[in-house]
Amino acid sequence: MPRVAIDTPAPDFTLTDYRGQTVTLSVFRGRKHVFLVFNRGFV
Numbered sequence: 001m002p003r004v005a006i007d008t009p010a011p012d013f014t015l016t017d018y019r020g021q022t023v024t025l026s027v028f029r030g031r032k033h034v035f036l037v038f039n040r041g042f043v
Contacts (some may be wrong), residue, residue, distance in 0.1 A: 010036075 010038045014024040 012026045017023050
């Protein structure tokens with residue numbers, strides 16, 4: 001996986017949150033700090 005440089009804008013994407021609602025990153029652009037956590041699943 002390639003490394004991402006600091007201050008690189010994230011591409012827009014849509015995911016489902018823990019409540020089953022869709023959340024799009026661009027909704028937060030310019031308004032708030034966004035902290036993303038991607039957990040790895042282990043099988």
